[in-house]
Amino acid sequence: QVQLVESGGGLVQAGGSLRLSCAASGRTFSTYDMGWFRQAPGKEREFVGAISRSGVGTYYADSVKGRFTISRHNAENTMYLQMNSLKPEDTAVYYCAAGRRRLSTVVTDYDYWGQGTQVTVSV
Numbered sequence: 001q002v003q004l005v006e007s008g009g010g011l012v013q014a015g016g017s018l019r020l021s022c023a024a025s026g027r028t029f030s031t032y033d034m035g036w037f038r039q040a041p042g043k044e045r046e047f048v049g050a051i052s053r054s055g056v057g058t059y060y061a062d063s064v065k066g067r068f069t070i071s072r073h074n075a076e077n078t079m080y081l082q083m084n085s086l087k088p089e090d091t092a093v094y095y096c097a098a099g100r101r102r103l104s105t106v107v108t109d110y111d112y113w114g115q116g117t118q119v120t121v122s123v
Contacts, residue, residue, distance in 0.1 A: 002026050002098045002112040009094060009117030012086055016121075020081040022096030022114060030054075030074040033102055035110055036081050038092035038119075045095070047105040051079065059103040064090075086121045093118050 003025040012018050022034070036048040049060040051070045058070050067086075072079040079096060094117050097110035104110070 002028060002032065004096050004098060004112055004114035006094060006096050006114040006117040009119045011120045011122065013122050014086060014088055016086050017082070017084045018086065018119060020083070020094055020096075020117060020119070022079040022081075024077040024079070024098065026077075029077040029098075032098040032100065032112075033104065034070075034072060034079045035097045035099065035104065036068075036070060036079075037095045037097060037107065037110075038090075039095070039116075040092040043092075045107055047107075048094070049081070050103045050105070052103060057103055059105070061105075083119070086119075088121045088123050091119060091121050 005023045008020040035050040037045050039045040049070045051058050055072045067084050069082040096114045098112040099110035101109040
């Protein structure tokens with residue numbers, strides 16, 4: 001079992017940057033592919049990006065490609081989401097998740113979820 005805790009959210013102006021962290025408990029972190037999702041008020045949870053268990057493979061939603069970067073440090077059981085050139089439409093609660101399916105974009109493919117961290121981008 002994996003427990004996930006996100007941190008690093010906050011309020012930032014458009015064009016600014018934030019780095020989110022996802023800390024995992026347990027000794028099995030490196031056996032899971034990891035994903036970032038986000039959910040804005042009144043909208044469904046949507047895929048942001050994913051990283052393979054080794055960290056070599058990544059995949060991003062078109063809406064964030066070129067602006068967001070996912071990385072992981074397996075020795076420290078931590079994953080990161082570096083967000084640059086933020087836009088007001090990036091405002092959402094951001095969740096990290098762990099799953100067995102490679103680089104999946106599907107919410108139900110992920111077995112474990114964090115509680116989320118709020119990101120607000122002002123104009």
